[in-house]
């Protein structure tokens with residue numbers, strides 16, 4: 034089996050999701066080659082061949098042109114799988130490539146079992162295991178679902194590629210989105226509220242602990258969806274990615290989409306009534322307690338000095 038891994042770069046820098054593509058290929062037991070529109074001076078660590086198209090010439094976003102460059106590599110390498118990150122780049126390109134190849138497409142793949150992609154269903158409460166009817170399959174990978182046991186240190190073998198295809202889009206550059214509210218990425222301490230806090234009226238209890246610790250408060254997605262907390266404070270794949278010194282997860286189960294946003298925190302404390310909650314797998318300390326009793330007691334202790 035061979036996988037063509039589609040790496041991404043932004044403003045000349047390789048994105049960290051590149052290592053997740055390699056981890057996926059390892060888990061699938063597949064050989065791999067890589068494709069990237071990027072620059073010579075900034076390549077990912079990779080033990081294999083990277084087909085490199087020049088970002089200065091083609092732009093970091095130019096779907097028709099990038100699609101053709103990928104299809105040229107497909108013709109040469111004949112991969113069984115073409116693997117993207119489940120990012121705005123991947124969402125855009127993967128269907129175009131799948132359509133051109135008449136290949137089955139699987140979005141937000143969270144696992145691969147005996148070559149069959151597994152994708153989330155019902156807000157991740159269930160998973161669908163699927164089988165491709167086509168020989169080639171196109172996949173996008175859920176952020177954080179695949180990680181390397183050991184970092185790669187090898188340097189890639191680079192093959193430069195070109196195309197005459199003219200796109201219908203010109204990439205002009207990036208523009209920073211207006212920042213609303215708090216920037217959790219800069220906080221050294223974050224106390225986050227999950228559905229287990231029970232309601233909007235209990236958010237001040239979480240905010241009070243964050244204040245007593247000298248940090249900020251965040252939230253899981255259901256808490257934001259229920260409008261207990263504003264979206265700027267959401268942690269996870271569709272919120273912010275954070276890596277504070279201390280992350281306190283209050284009534285958070287530890288779904289993969291939440292973990293993807295906080296598992297790089299230096300020290301994780303989880304407070305949960307369920308001793309078997311998945312958050313326990315990443316937590317350094319799991320306190321089995323009711324947040325409504327534990328948080329005010331801890332805050333009071335901290336305030337008393």
Ligand SMILES: Cc1cc2nc3c(=O)[nH]c(=O)nc-3n(C[C@H](O)[C@H](O)[C@H](O)COP(=O)(O)OP(=O)(O)OC[C@H]3O[C@@H](n4cnc5c(N)ncnc54)[C@H](O)[C@@H]3O)c2cc1C
Pocket residue numbers: 153156157226227228229230231252253254255256267268269270271272283284285286287288289290291294304305306307310322323324325
């Ligand atoms: C495409 C997609 C993107 C997503 N993006 C995100 C994202 O960015 N961020 C995110 O967080 N989620 C995201 N999700 C949702 C994610 O799958 C989970 O549904 C969500 O993270 C669960 O939030 P939770 O842990 O707060 O709630 P639950 O899963 O309901 O967990 C509540 C936890 O609280 C515990 N609990 C209950 N009562 C108490 C109590 N009194 N004291 C202590 N503990 C208690 C329970 O034991 C349980 O573990 C996304 C889902 C999808 C499909």
